[in-house]
Amino acid sequence: MHEYNPESIMPKxxxxxxxxxxxxxxPKDGRTGGSHxxxxxxxxxxxxxxxxxxxxxxxxxxxxxxxxxxxDRFPRDESRGERPNRPAYGRDxxxxxxxxxxxxxxxxxxRPERGGYGASRGKDFTxxxxxDRFxxxxxxxGGYxxxxxxxxxGGYxxxxxxxxxGGYxxxxxxxRPERxxxxNRDxxRPERxGYxxxxxxxxxGGYxxxxxxxxxxxxxxSAPRTENRGESTGRRYFDDRGSxxxxxxxxxxxxRPAxxGGYxxxxxxxRPERxxxxxxxxxxxRPERGGYxxxxxxxxxGGYxxxxxxxRPxxxxxxxxxxxRxxxxxxxxxxxxxxxxxxxxxxxVLERLEAQSTLAAxxxxxxxxxxxxxxxxxxxxxxxxxxxxxxxxxxxIPDVIAGRDVLGRGRTGSGKTIAFGxxxxxxxxxxxxxxxxxxxxxxxxxxxxPTRELALQIDRTVQPIARSVGxxxxxxxxxxxxxxxxxxxxxxxxxxxxxxxxxxxxxxxRRLDLSEVTxxxxxxxxxxxxxxxxxxxxxxxxxxxxxxQKLLFSATLDKGVAMLVxxxxxxxxxxxxxxxxxxxxxxxxxxxxxxxxxxxxIIEQLADxxxxxxxFSRTRAYAERMADQLEDAGIPAVSLHGDLNQARRTRNxxxxxxxxxxxxxxxxxAARGIHVDDIDLVIQADPPDEYKTYMHRSxxxxxxxxxxxxxxxxxxxxxxxxxxxxxxxxxxxxxTPFFPGDTL
DNA sequence: AAAAAAT
Numbered sequence: 001m002h003e004y005n006p007e008s009i010m011p012k013x014x015x016x017x018x019x020x021x022x023x024x025x026x027p028k029d030g031r032t033g034g035s036h037x038x039x040x041x042x043x044x045x046x047x048x049x050x051x052x053x054x055x056x057x058x059x060x061x062x063x064x065x066x067x068x069x070x071x072d073r074f075p076r077d078e079s080r081g082e083r084p085n086r087p088a089y090g091r092d093x094x095x096x097x098x099x100x101x102x103x104x105x106x107x108x109x110x111r112p113e114r115g116g117y118g119a120s121r122g123k124d125f126t127x128x129x130x131x132d133r134f135x136x137x138x139x140x141x142g143g144y145x146x147x148x149x150x151x152x153x154g155g156y157x158x159x160x161x162x163x164x165x166g167g168y169x170x171x172x173x174x175x176r177p178e179r180x181x182x183x184n185r186d187x188x189r190p191e192r193x194g195y196x197x198x199x200x201x202x203x204x205g206g207y208x209x210x211x212x213x214x215x216x217x218x219x220x221x222s223a224p225r226t227e228n229r230g231e232s233t234g235r236r237y238f239d240d241r242g243s244x245x246x247x248x249x250x251x252x253x254x255x256r257p258a259x260x261g262g263y264x265x266x267x268x269x270x271r272p273e274r275x276x277x278x279x280x281x282x283x284x285x286r287p288e289r290g291g292y293x294x295x296x297x298x299x300x301x302g303g304y305x306x307x308x309x310x311x312r313p314x315x316x317x318x319x320x321x322x323x324x325r326x327x328x329x330x331x332x333x334x335x336x337x338x339x340x341x342x343x344x345x346x347x348x349v350l351e352r353l354e355a356q357s358t359l360a361a362x363x364x365x366x367x368x369x370x371x372x373x374x375x376x377x378x379x380x381x382x383x384x385x386x387x388x389x390x391x392x393x394x395x396x397i398p399d400v401i402a403g404r405d406v407l408g409r410g411r412t413g414s415g416k417t418i419a420f421g422x423x424x425x426x427x428x429x430x431x432x433x434x435x436x437x438x439x440x441x442x443x444x445x446x447x448x449x450p451t452r453e454l455a456l457q458i459d460r461t462v463q464p465i466a467r468s469v470g471x472x473x474x475x476x477x478x479x480x481x482x483x484x485x486x487x488x489x490x491x492x493x494x495x496x497x498x499x500x501x502x503x504x505x506x507x508x509x510r511r512l513d514l515s516e517v518t519x520x521x522x523x524x525x526x527x528x529x530x531x532x533x534x535x536x537x538x539x540x541x542x543x544x545x546x547x548x549q550k551l552l553f554s555a556t557l558d559k560g561v562a563m564l565v566x567x568x569x570x571x572x573x574x575x576x577x578x579x580x581x582x583x584x585x586x587x588x589x590x591x592x593x594x595x596x597x598x599x600x601x602i603i604e605q606l607a608d609x610x611x612x613x614x615x616f617s618r619t620r621a622y623a624e625r626m627a628d629q630l631e632d633a634g635i636p637a638v639s640l641h642g643d644l645n646q647a648r649r650t651r652n653x654x655x656x657x658x659x660x661x662x663x664x665x666x667x668x669x670a671a672r673g674i675h676v677d678d679i680d681l682v683i684q685a686d687p688p689d690e691y692k693t694y695m696h697r698s699x700x701x702x703x704x705x706x707x708x709x710x711x712x713x714x715x716x717x718x719x720x721x722x723x724x725x726x727x728x729x730x731x732x733x734x735x736t737p738f739f740p741g742d743t744l
Numbered sequence: 745a746a747a748a749a750a751t
Contacts, residue, residue: 482749499749619745668746671746
């Protein structure tokens with residue numbers, strides 16, 4: 001996306017003459033577009049030409065006309081060839097006039113103002129309007145779909161699925177076509193398979209993305225096909241992501257099938273060996289995995305994901321190749337074939353992992369200063385609500401200050417952020433001395449996290465600590481304009497907190513130089529070693545100073561980090577707190593055996609309560625749907641998943657944090673690290689596939705010694721697998737049949 | 745399946 005905020009445009013986008021058309025843009029402080037951040041610039045989707053965020057509940061004809069006219073004044077659009085289309089298209093047969101009217105969701109109402117002026121991209125409009133009616137098949141039509149939905153859900157989609165395969169979500173979909181029943185979805189479906197599929201093959205090709213998409217796409221189908229097809233699949237469903245998404249869909253898709261698509265998949269295929277190789281041998285976690293692959297595989301034939309592939313021209317090819325391929329394209333993942341080589345070494349690591357425990361009792365009466373932290377830092381910690389160290393902090397801080405590489409395992413909510421954040425600042429003070437405030441100084445510490453929300457949260461804790469001694473931090477993560485981040489780097493920061501993608505991006509742009517980074521922290525380190533994260537993380541670590549100190553933390557630190565440990569750490573000290581494991585916590589675990597047909601209703605009933613509730617779903621689409629359903633039932637709820645744009649993600653999480661809603665429905669993006677006070681109930685609407693995921697999800701409650709309840713909803717058919725999973729997590733839970741109307 | 749960059 002283009003950013004036109006002053007910090008970034010100056011250096012970077014000067015050539016865009018077309019931009020001057022946005023007369024109202026006043027590059028003063030970077031926030032001129034309107035009252036909210038999304039509207040600050042003309043190139044931005046949410047830009048409001050007049051600068052004022054006028055709320056409109058609906059578009060009147062005049063509004064629309066006016067808008068169209070204004071739009072026409074923007075040369076830029078023409079140059080893109082986009083605008084011309086828009087009028088014709090943006091409107092509305094389908095969409096009926098009221099762009100967003102339907103939307104109860106909090107986010108939505110806001111949109112009109114914003115959209116007020118996306119002006120520049122044709123895309124901006126479409127989605128919005130569409131939203132109402134078609135997109136969300138679920139929601140929009142409110143009365144309508146919904147009714148259908150009722151039955152559907154209850155009776156149908158879901159349930160069908162249940163019975164149907166047993167095999168599951170995934171498979172169902174593949175199978176679904178026959179079923180027609182559902183409406184929004186299914187009605188559309190037939191085409192989809194026969195037909196769309198073809199489209200989709202190419203289109204979807206991609207992988208990750210597609211995951212979310214299908215549903216969206218599916219929903220669209222009910223709308224006139226021609227139109228949907230073109231531009232907005234993703235968009236109208238998750239309105240916010242607007243143009244970037246679309247863009248992405250296309251381009252990615254275009255290449256992905258061949259490339260990444262080919263890849264991820266292949267990798268997965270390959271994965272078993274690898275993991276077996278080392279990641280989780282002991283745990284037996286694999287089986288589930290297997291479980292997972294298996295599902296795909298079963299259906300594969302008719303399967304869903306696979307179909308995409310099927311459609312993919314390249315596919316049969318890819319597949320066949322795969323065996324032999326061994327890396328034909330392997331510039332990206334050159335070592336894939338060599339991975340299985342780690343086998344014996346991990347055991348060593350495992351031993352180390354279990355070695356040094358600190359007794360909680362030994363920590364009594366210890367102060368921050370006793371651990372080696374300075375007074376300023378101790379004071380800052382006190383202000384953060386941590387007057388004295390928790391056990392994991394007492395266990396790791398001295399080692400970090402001593403300059404050792406550290407692997408720290410502390411159960412969820414035990415205070416790991418401070419355990420690495422505070423001593424990291426202390427170390428920078430010690431080493432850094434002289435060049436503290438130098439303009440444009442290079443960062444000397446890096447903290448990597450797997451999600452943006454977590455990076456943001458870590459920064460919120462580390463920043464005050466750093467500030468207390470005059471050091472600066474900045475967040476470097478995606479989904480937001482990079483201008484501010486780059487500006488901060490240019491001014492000079494000491495500590496970077498971020499996610500891998502944007503960090504790599506800025507490195508490639510030569511805007512970020514990690515060569516002076518002497519301390520690197522990987523939070524949720526085991527997850528950072530999972531497929532998809534490992535390689536970027538390796539590349540990033542390779543950009544940091546050779547021999548720099550490395551700190552790896554996670555509640556589920558295990559052999560999975562062996563690769564990184566072998567490659568980057570030297571004689572690490574492994575720390576944990578004796579007797580503090582997930583099972584010894586303050587969380588009550590229960591498994592509810594439910595009939596698939598009752599699932600949604602039961603979740604609704606369980607979530608209808610006073611305290612804060614976090615619901616986990618396996619897919620983005622289900623999270624979205626569930627949030628809608630709860631809202632419809634009069635239970636204020638928001639969602640959090642990767643199909644939302646970052647602004648909404650942040651806002652929705654904040655709504656829960658601030659108590660504006662009590663229910664958040666999330667994918668596993670919220671499984672790790674996210675801290676919200678007082679979540680006393682976690683509902684797993686879909687059971688996790690890995691025991692580690694179970695531990696992290698459930699760890700969103702029962703934090704810092706509080707009590708909490710975790711309910712895992714499963715069909716009876718999943719009982720055994722769930723028991724095995726709980727065994728691995730060393731958690732005991734009652735399994736109880738549960739029906740609508742039951743209480744706990 | 746999800747997450748992580750953007751154009």
